[in-house]
Amino acid sequence: MFHDISANMQEVMHALEEQTARDQPSLRSVDADVARVLSLLAMSAPPGKFLELGCSGGYSSLWLALAARVKGVTLTTVDLNEKKAALARQNIGRAGAADSVQVFHGDAFDFSTRFDEIAFCFSDIEPPELNAKVYESIVPRLVPGGWIVIDNVTSPRYQTVLLERAHADPRVDCVLLPFPKSDLICRKC
Numbered sequence: 001m002f003h004d005i006s007a008n009m010q011e012v013m014h015a016l017e018e019q020t021a022r023d024q025p026s027l028r029s030v031d032a033d034v035a036r037v038l039s040l041l042a043m044s045a046p047p048g049k050f051l052e053l054g055c056s057g058g059y060s061s062l063w064l065a066l067a068a069r070v071k072g073v074t075l076t077t078v079d080l081n082e083k084k085a086a087l088a089r090q091n092i093g094r095a096g097a098a099d100s101v102q103v104f105h106g107d108a109f110d111f112s113t114r115f116d117e118i119a120f121c122f123s124d125i126e127p128p129e130l131n132a133k134v135y136e137s138i139v140p141r142l143v144p145g146g147w148i149v150i151d152n153v154t155s156p157r158y159q160t161v162l163l164e165r166a167h168a169d170p171r172v173d174c175v176l177l178p179f180p181k182s183d184l185i186c187r188k189c
Helices: 007-022 032-044 059-071 082-094 108-112 128-141 160-168
Strands: 049-053 075-079 101-105 118-123 142-150 172-177 183-188
Touching (some): 007 082, 032 059, 032 118, 032 142, 049 059, 059 082, 059 101, 059 118, 075 108, 108 128, 118 128, 128 160
Parallel strands (some): 049 075
Antiparallel strands (some): 172 183
8 A cells, every 4th residue: 555655645745744844833744654554544444434533734634545545435534724624625636535535624523423334533633632522422433343543642731531531441442652642542342
């Protein structure tokens, strides 16, 4: 999958990496290693829907599009910030991934309740503390073996309530990976 990334997509990914390095506070994209892990987890997901809450400029969306394309599904991604949704739509189109990704401007909480049978969900919303609400909405909608990955769990603030809830939740197995801002990765039992 990583060896077959088109030249257009590589170019857009590289441009987004440079833009994020210059302006991380406004773009707030995951780093390349986190994006690759997301893609690998999405590839291992069972049949079902792919959802991304908080697409920023579309960087993680492009990586998830790789898995979506191979699995024959469409990634639905949404951002509350209209400019970021437009930027993501533009970047996804330039990368040639529009056939695998639908970008919406809207509320993550609304979209988290629109789908059942979710196989993979990545949540990267602002402020990160709202992810506890996303977790409670998504976990019941995950198919067995489905994944939810939540970014920024320890930065800028440590999300104790969410972490304690996930670790005690018998519906999921989870791990906190110490990526730059830590990601909570849960798989539905």
